[in-house]
Amino acid sequence: MSWLNRLSEGLSRTRKQLSESLNVYFELSPEVDEDFWDNLEETLIAADFGVMATTRIVGELQDESTRKALPDGAAVMKLFYEKMAKLFATAKEDCFDINPVCILFVGINGSGKTTTVGKLAKDGSQNGRKVLVGSADTFRAAAIEQLDIWAERAQVPVIKRERGADPASVAFEVIEAAEKSGANQVLIDTAGRLHTSDDLMRELAKVVNVTRKRAASVEPTPFEVKTLLVLDATTGQNGLAQARAFNASLELDGVIVTKLDGTAKGGIAVAISEELALPIVRIGVGEHIDDLRPFDPQEFVNALMA
Amino acid sequence: MFDNLSNRLQSIFSGLRSKGRLSEADIDAAMREIRLALLEADVNFKVVKDFIASTKEKALTSEVLESLTPAQNVIAIVLEELTNLLGSEAVKLQFSPRIPNVWMLVGLQGSGKTTAAAKLAYRLKKQGHNPLLAAADVYRPAAADQLEALGKEIGIRVFRGCGKDPIKIAQDATQDAIDNLRDVVIIDTAGRLHVDEEMMAEAEAIRDAVQPECILMVVDAMTGQDIVGVVEAFAERVDFDGVIMSKLDGDARGGGALSIRSVTGKPILYSSEGEKPSSLEEFYPDRMAKRILGMGDVVSLIEKAQEVADLEIAEEEEERLARAELNFDDFITINKQMKKLGGMGSLLKALPGGEKALADGQVDEGALDRMIIIINSMTAAERAKPSVINGSRRARIARGAGVEVAAVNQLIKQYETMRKILKQMNLGADSVVKKSRPRKGGKKSKRKGSGRQQGLSKGMGRGMPDLSSLGLSKKGMSPSQLKNLEDLLK
Numbered sequence: 157m158s159w160l161n162r163l164s165e166g167l168s169r170t171r172k173q174l175s176e177s178l179n180v181y182f183e184l185s186p187e188v189d190e191d192f193w194d195n196l197e198e199t200l201i202a203a204d205f206g207v208m209a210t211t212r213i214v215g216e217l218q219d220e221s222t223r224k225a226l227p228d229g230a231a232v233m234k235l236f237y238e239k240m241a242k243l244f245a246t247a248k249e250d251c252f253d254i255n256p257v258c259i260l261f262v263g264i265n266g267s268g269k270t271t272t273v274g275k276l277a278k279d280g281s282q283n284g285r286k287v288l289v290g291s292a293d294t295f296r297a298a299a300i301e302q303l304d305i306w307a308e309r310a311q312v313p314v315i316k317r318e319r320g321a322d323p324a325s326v327a328f329e330v331i332e333a334a335e336k337s338g339a340n341q342v343l344i345d346t347a348g349r350l351h352t353s354d355d356l357m358r359e360l361a362k363v364v365n366v367t368r369k370r371a372a373s374v375e376p377t378p379f380e381v382k383t384l385l386v387l388d389a390t391t392g393q394n395g396l397a398q399a400r401a402f403n404a405s406l407e408l409d410g411v412i413v414t415k416l417d418g419t420a421k422g423g424i425a426v427a428i429s430e431e432l433a434l435p436i437v438r439i440g441v442g443e444h445i446d447d448l449r450p451f452d453p454q455e456f457v458n459a460l461m462a
Numbered sequence: 463m464f465d466n467l468s469n470r471l472q473s474i475f476s477g478l479r480s481k482g483r484l485s486e487a488d489i490d491a492a493m494r495e496i497r498l499a500l501l502e503a504d505v506n507f508k509v510v511k512d513f514i515a516s517t518k519e520k521a522l523t524s525e526v527l528e529s530l531t532p533a534q535n536v537i538a539i540v541l542e543e544l545t546n547l548l549g550s551e552a553v554k555l556q557f558s559p560r561i562p563n564v565w566m567l568v569g570l571q572g573s574g575k576t577t578a579a580a581k582l583a584y585r586l587k588k589q590g591h592n593p594l595l596a597a598a599d600v601y602r603p604a605a606a607d608q609l610e611a612l613g614k615e616i617g618i619r620v621f622r623g624c625g626k627d628p629i630k631i632a633q634d635a636t637q638d639a640i641d642n643l644r645d646v647v648i649i650d651t652a653g654r655l656h657v658d659e660e661m662m663a664e665a666e667a668i669r670d671a672v673q674p675e676c677i678l679m680v681v682d683a684m685t686g687q688d689i690v691g692v693v694e695a696f697a698e699r700v701d702f703d704g705v706i707m708s709k710l711d712g713d714a715r716g717g718g719a720l721s722i723r724s725v726t727g728k729p730i731l732y733s734s735e736g737e738k739p740s741s742l743e744e745f746y747p748d749r750m751a752k753r754i755l756g757m758g759d760v761v762s763l764i765e766k767a768q769e770v771a772d773l774e775i776a777e778e779e780e781e782r783l784a785r786a787e788l789n790f791d792d793f794i795t796i797n798k799q800m801k802k803l804g805g806m807g808s809l810l811k812a813l814p815g816g817e818k819a820l821a822d823g824q825v826d827e828g829a830l831d832r833m834i835i836i837i838n839s840m841t842a843a844e845r846a847k848p849s850v851i852n853g854s855r856r857a858r859i860a861r862g863a864g865v866e867v868a869a870v871n872q873l874i875k876q877y878e879t880m881r882k883i884l885k886q887m888n889l890g891a892d893s894v895v896k897k898s899r900p901r902k903g904g905k906k907s908k909r910k911g912s913g914r915q916q917g918l919s920k921g922m923g924r925g926m927p928d929l930s931s932l933g934l935s936k937k938g939m940s941p942s943q944l945k946n947l948e949d950l951l952k
Contacts, residue, residue: 198507204686207501265709266572266682274603297611298604305603319611350712388572392504392686394714415571418655420688 188229193218196236203421203460206393209430213239240460241453243426247410247435250450251382252280256340258331258371258379260292260364261412262402263386265348268414268440270299272386273345274306275448276438280341287312288339290330292323292363293347303345313337323347323359324366331370331379342379351401361405382409384437389415389422399428408432414440417447421460484536486522492536493518505717506690509547509724517543547720548747553704553729557646558675562594562639564647566632566672568665568700569680570692571653574708576605578680578734579650580612581742582706586646587618588740594644595620596635598628598668599652609650616739619644628652628664632672649674656695665700677702678731681722684714690725697726704731707745711735723747788881790837790845797830832865836873839863848877 193214200210217239221232251257259276261269273289280287289307291314293299300316307314315330327344334342346363349356364383371379383406387395402408411434413425422439429436436451493514500510520539557563565582567575576599583593595613597606597620606622613620621638623631632649639647651668654661669677679702681689696702707719710733719730730745837845839862844851851859851874860867 201501201507202687204504204688207498264684264712265577266574268572271602296608297615298606298608301604301607302602350709352711352713388682388684390570390682390685390688390692392684392689392714392718393502394504394684394712395686397713398684415655418570418657418688419691420686424686 188221188226188232192229192232199461200423203423204392204395205423206396206427209423209427237454237457237461240426240457243430244451244453244456245429245433245435246453247437251380251384251409251437252276252341254380254382255285256334256342256374256377256379258334258342258344258367258381260327260344260346260367260381260383261386262346262360262364262383262406262408263348264350264388264398265296267348267386267388267391269293269348269386270302270306270345272412272414272438272440272448273303273343274310275440275445276343277307277312278310278445279448280343281310281312285341286337286339287341287343288330288334288337289314290326290333290342290344291316292326292330293345294319294321294323294326295347299345299347313339324362327363327367328370331367331374334379335374351398357401357405364406383407384409385411385434387411387413387422387425387428389413389425389440390418390420391422391424393424395424396427396431399432399434403432403434408434410435410437412436412438412440412448413451416440416459417442422456423460425456426460489518489521489536493521496540500717500720503717503720504684504686504689504714506687506721506725508690509721512724513543513547544720545747547724549723549729551747553731554744555676555704555731560675562636562645562647563676564632564636564649564672564674565676565678566649566651566669566674567678567680567706568651568696568702569653570655570682571602573653573680573682574706574734575599575653575680576608576612576650577737578678578706578708578732578742579609579648580616580618581734581739582678582732583613583618583646583648584616584739585742586648587616591646592644593618593646593648594635594639594642596631596647596649597622597625598631598635598649600626600628600631601652605650605652612739621647629667629671632668636672647672656692656699662695662699669700676704678704678706679728680706680708681718683707683710683716683718684712685718689718690721693722693726693728697728702728704729706730706732706734706742708734711741788877788884789848790840790877793837793877793880794834794845797834832869833873833876836860836863836865836870848874 196217197210197214200213201207205213213236217232217236220235224235226232226235251259261273263269270293277287277289287310289303289310289312291300291303293303294317297319300319304314304316313333315326315333317326317329323346330342330344333339344363344367346360347356349360351357364381368381371381385399385402385408387399391398399408399411411425411428413422413436416422416439425436428434436456438448439451439456441447441449496517497510497514500513501507505513517540520543521536525535567579567582569575579595583595586593595609595618597609599605599609606620606625610620610622619642621631621635623634623638625631628651635647635649639645649668649672651665652661654665656662677700679693679696679700681693685692693705705722705728707716707730710716723729730747732742733745734742836859839859840851844855844859856867856870856874860870863870
């Protein structure tokens with residue numbers, strides 16, 4: 157728990173109704189002065205919003221508060237929350253509700269793809285979907301075994317090949333198997349890769365293309381294919397570069413932010429969602445199966461400022 | 463990977479450079495830019511604050527402002543402060559006489575501990591040690607399988623033990639190492655969040671059970687602002703000895719590296735880039751600081767080059783250079799000067815990516831010597847006017863130098879390439895021929911020779927030549943220039 161948290165908790169006793177969402181800024185500086193803006197700026201930067209986004213957001217907020225002659229910090233913060241929530245791109249529908257659907261999980265090494273697939277598999281089958289997971293991470297040592305264990309826990313079938321197999325061919329087989337078995341939610345794990353590695357990005361583009369092509373010819377109903385970027389919340393400004401590169405190669409459909417149960421705020425996700433118009437579809441807030449939650453912009457912004 | 467930050471700082475300094483004197487406002491402007499660049503590079507904002515404050519204070523001394531070359535001084539200060547921030551010298555791990563030495567890896571989930579453990583073991587094996595890997599991550603599914611697979615690839619034994627209790631695994635692994643004559647045990651632990659009380663207590667328990675000689679924290683180079691809280695918590699609970707930065711092969715600016723040292727005082731010991739087992743390297747703070755300034759090295763190189771050049775390049779030669787009418791006599795002069803600068807190697811190291819090229823063996827340092835041998839076999843007329851060299855002359859030169867004609871052909875081709883580079887460099891940059899070379903101020907310059915005195919009087923008030931005058935504008939060389947240079951060095 158950060159000192160801000162503790163402070164706001166202590167102060168909340170005196171100002172109960174405001175304490176939760178309108179946090180410490182209000183208590184710290186009821187007057188909108190230089191310190192108020194500096195604090196806000198610092199908080200956003202510390203939450204990995206990035207300097208550019210922070211400067212822009214704070215600048216706009218300053219202009220607007222002056223124009224509207226907002227009386228105090230609370231009013232400014234209220235405006236801030238409203239503005240922030242609007243920054244996120246929204247999805248037309250939850251891609252996990254699409255039926256039938258094939259979802260590919262991509263991202264850099266260690267962002268939490270395999271774990272996310274494992275959790276979602278269990279989630280899906282609990283929601284009555286016929287889930288099939290596929291391991292197209294044929295590169296990392298024991299990635300297949302890791303997914304295997306998750307699949308076992310979720311009691312869903314898994315399609316895999318030996319380590320070193322061509323990931324695109326694995327993806328192809330996964331869809332084939334889904335067609336045969338009548339699965340309606342296919343989750344495909346891919347190998348983590350740095351977005352700066354051209355070869356690996358091309359390999360991934362091939363995996364996605366093969367999947368899209370094969371999924372389109374599935375009988376009786378073609379699978380809709382969604383590609384989701386799995387992003388570690390602790391990622392700093394490089395996250396934007398990652399998202400740009402993955403989006404350019406694969407045309408992403410959304411982002412899953414993992415590891416939000418630490419102290420990282422995941423502010424970079426805001427920039428990604430806004431710049432690339434990508435909805436955040438799930439957030440990971442813990443180790444347990446139900447800790448992968450739908451994304452709520454308001455909640456996210458509140459947590460950012462906490 | 464720090465190149466992006468370097469570019470930023472360079473563009474700031476080329477702005478500073480073009481001014482002869484700096485005002486406080488100039489320094490402020492530069493500091494604002496540096497702040498922005500550092501924040502964008504994920505350096506923790508508190509660290510940035512301190513950094514800017516101390517740098518600015520130093521930059522604002524009258525010594526700097528009133529010196530003839532304040533920009534240089536500011537650069538020197540920033541470099542120095544950056545080096546301090548990263549730790550002023552490389553720290554090496556010491557082995558204790560105990561057999562086995564125990565090393566333990568800790569970190570957040572997904573930071574790259576298992577991969578780093580294998581790389582570290584591989585490195586120790588190369589150094590003649592006999593390491594044992596211990597798989598103490600009992601939580602992540604198949605984590606032990608992963609370590610085992612990696613261990614098999616690099617031919618290192620992996621101890622899995624009971625696979626349930628990490629403390630027991632660590633203890634048993636130590637015993638296993640004694641039984642199997644291994645001198646180092648590397649314990650791969652589970653990823654844990656710094657706020658997870660139970661898991662942090664477990665890490666402490668493992669530490670207390672095996673009393674490791676060394677605890678290394680693995681940190682992802684792409685981590686953002688949160689890193690400071692994370693490493694602080696790990697430092698407090700587990701008290702690690704040093705850091706391995708992972709995933710440095712991406713384009714993350716790695717500002718976290720800057721923050722860790724300054725917040726916890728713990729050194730960064732290794733940097734890990736890529737998938738190969740051999741891609742774990744020692745971390746050199748001074749080199750890194752220079753690379754952060756990017757042209758930091760090139761800056762001093764240019765300074766050095768000008769010192770040499772001032773004394774040696776004859777005016778007519780200089781003009782020929784400017785008109786890109788380079789001949790083989792100039793080649794020899796340039797080669798001599800290059801030797802004075804510390805040879806091809808040090809020249810390359812100063813260029814972005816040059817160090818890697820050298821390390822990878824892509825550059826043949828002896829190539830220049832072989833060129834000189836061929837040139838020495840030419841007549842004076844041929845050297846002065848390379849265009850006269852026809853087929854039969856080539857054959858004669860080859861015989862004289864004891865090489866194949868192909869080698870002579872190659873040299874002439876390289877000569878053409880070099881001329882092309884010079885032409886490109888000179889485009890829009892007439893200042894190479896500037897006769898007056900303002901002298902350097904600051905600590906680094908060695909003031910000697912009457913030529914330098916002359917330079918001083920001429921250079922006064924003229925302003926600093928900036929990098930663009932050498933074709934090394936803000937972004938360094940253009941891709942085509944780099945390409946040519948690369949071709950030349952092959």
